[in-house]
Amino acid sequence: MKPAEKLLVDLGIADPQDIDLPAIALCVGAEVHYRRLVDCEAQIIGFRERAVIYVDDRVTKPRRRFSTGHELGHWYHDRGSSFVCRSDDIGKPIDERSKNAERVADAYAGDLILPPFMITPRLATLGDITLEGIAALSHDFSTSLTATAIRVIRMTRQPCVLVAQDLGGRRWQWPSIVCGTLKVRDDIDLRSSAATSLAGANKIGPARKEPAHYWFDRRHIEQFDVRVQSVRTSEGEALTLLRILDERMIEIYG
Ligand SMILES: [Zn+2]
Structure with a gap:
């Protein structure tokens, strides 16, 4: 089972409508805020065990979910770090085997929102x-x-x-x-x-x-x-x- 799936299972989440990303984020030390962003679509500001995630509120709800999952992917793989993600960085369905931080974050997002x-x-x-x-x-x-x-x-x-x-x-x-x-x-x-x-x-x-x-x-x-x-x-x-x-x-x- 992938790490994102394991998180869902550990939290007792078994149904798609219960994949509440801001609530899940809180369980791993991250707060999610949807607001207007300039020059990027989403970002995570991490320090030690805590993080704040911002996602642009102008994108569609499905896209917002994917971007939130993407930032949680950065948090899982590089806890304590910060990332600024442009829309080109998020959700690129290419290079499946890439170990690039953006693709790895995408894979985590996919496993979290479509486990x-x-x-x-x-x-x-x-x-x-x-x-x-x-x-x-x-x-x-x-x-x-x-x-x-x-x-x-x-x-x-x-x-x-x-x-x-x-x-x-x-x-x-x-x-x-x-x-x-x-x-x-x-x-x-x-x-x-x-x-x-x-x-x-x-x-x-x-x-x-x-x-x-x-x-x-x-x-x-x-x-x-x-x-x-x-x-x-x-x-x-x-x-x-x-x-x-x-x-x-x-x-x-x-
Ligand atoms: Zn990113």
Whole structure:
């Protein structure tokens, strides 16, 4: 069990609605205040065993939760220290294995606000993952769609890839564990669901079958189809859940 999960268990927290971050912070010696900040999104001022965390009150509630968890991550890993975190420092879904202090704090935040031990039983009842299922989880946990989707893709054994794109192309991708090193194209295909989502409203689109070459730039991949579902997120990116329909695709290209 990860340190953030262990903290929840030690505090007897078993339900998402009980993950009250300011209350949890107090239990580890940190006070949380939401207020207007200049030049950063969140910060922690630590000294010995006590700390004060400030988080900008202008960001959305899910983002505020993630940022608070991020600062608690700094506190767990570098107790007694202070950090000033810009919005670029917080919640970057790349470099999973990075030991950079910001990424380590992000990982702690993810484990605290979307603890695997609470997600596992819910994933089991979800069946095939869909964006609607992820949205329902994000509602239960008061987390952003993106943070929730990353948690789900990291835990599932379904053959899916999570992709974030803007008109400039791929921002990041996260394949599930069974997809090997399958890598989506750098650019965005304007015929894809993702491009449609970018042009439309922030509503989850229907799941659609699309030719795999809209998504992958590999020899002979046009013989395969994939199932995709996209939504434009509050960050202005198209977030796509892509499902591999034929496991031979992973055998050949993964
Ligand atoms: Zn930070």
